[in-house]
Amino acid sequence: MKRSLMVIGIGAGNPDYVTVQAIKAMNRVSVFFIPNKGTKKTELLRLRRDICERFIENSDYRLVEFDIPERSKYGRYKQNVELWREEVRRIYEKLLTESLAEDEIGAFLVWGDPSLYDGTLSILDTIGSSGTFDLDFEVIPGISSVQALAANHKVPLNRIGESLTIMTARQLSEAFPIDQGNVVVMLDGQGAFRSLDGDINIHWGAYIGTEDEILVSGKVRDVRDDIERIRNSARNEHGWVMDTYLLSKDPKTGGE
Numbered sequence: 001m002k003r004s005l006m007v008i009g010i011g012a013g014n015p016d017y018v019t020v021q022a023i024k025a026m027n028r029v030s031v032f033f034i035p036n037k038g039t040k041k042t043e044l045l046r047l048r049r050d051i052c053e054r055f056i057e058n059s060d061y062r063l064v065e066f067d068i069p070e071r072s073k074y075g076r077y078k079q080n081v082e083l084w085r086e087e088v089r090r091i092y093e094k095l096l097t098e099s100l101a102e103d104e105i106g107a108f109l110v111w112g113d114p115s116l117y118d119g120t121l122s123i124l125d126t127i128g129s130s131g132t133f134d135l136d137f138e139v140i141p142g143i144s145s146v147q148a149l150a151a152n153h154k155v156p157l158n159r160i161g162e163s164l165t166i167m168t169a170r171q172l173s174e175a176f177p178i179d180q181g182n183v184v185v186m187l188d189g190q191g192a193f194r195s196l197d198g199d200i201n202i203h204w205g206a207y208i209g210t211e212d213e214i215l216v217s218g219k220v221r222d223v224r225d226d227i228e229r230i231r232n233s234a235r236n237e238h239g240w241v242m243d244t245y246l247l248s249k250d251p252k253t254g255g256e
């Protein structure tokens with residue numbers, strides 16, 4: 001079965017982040033596969049719909065919504081992700097079989113950039129190598145939450161000659177390589193910043209790029225309580241919170 005797809009990064013929150021390349025790609029698509037992830041998530045669904053309405057010039061496309069299963073939060077993280085991706089792969093295969101014709105182009109609108117903590121490319125890769133589909137897909141990059149965080153705080157992600165590591169909050173809790181440069185932390189369900197050395201600089205952002213954006217920066221010791229309070233109250237208000245933060249230490253001064 002021949003199938004053509006586009007994986008389009010739509011930016012992390014602000015419809016103005018959608019690039020000209022993404023708009024051109026969206027205008028070639030016949031079917032948009034729109035995930036419905038429950039809780040957070042009506043808002044994210046609405047944003048994807050708004051993006052289609054705003055940027056697509058004709059109306060001869062259709063939206064096919066599908067439910068995404070919840071990933072288990074118990075047991076081993078990596079194993080859970082693999083099991084979850086397997087379930088999603090089966091859902092994608094069903095969509096490709098039942099909701100996309102050979103002469104049509106289908107698309108997934110991926111939050112932020114498809115290369116960063118997103119399973120779409122790996123899942124399509126598995127589908128392509130299984131041999132069931134003759135799958136042809138293009139990838140359009142998007143503005144990730146990492147870039148949006150830096151831009152909205154008006155800071156670079158690294159200073160001269162320094163490195164940048166992007167990691168999950170889970171990894172941050174296990175080991176913190178701050179001496180090796182700068183660290184961006186994503187997927188923080190628990191507020192892992194609370195246990196950090198107070199001397200570290202943090203640039204924190206929630207709902208970045210949206211009208212609910214909140215930015216806080218300073219030394220961890222001065223702002224961690226504020227961030228925790230703001231984060232909890234935002235989570236209560238919206239039912240979900242999505243935050244990303246940059247950690248860095250001041251460069252060492254003087255010789256030893």
Ligand SMILES: C[S@@+](CC[C@H](N)C(=O)[O-])C[C@H]1O[C@@H](n2cnc3c(N)ncnc32)[C@H](O)[C@@H]1O
Nearest residue numbers: 013112113117144145186187207208242243244
């Ligand atoms: C599954 S990952 C997807 C990342 C996405 N592909 C990207 O390029 O930003 C979700 C994580 O991205 C971060 N994130 C995405 N959008 C965000 C936003 N608008 N504000 C703050 N953090 C965001 C959060 O750390 C969240 O837990």
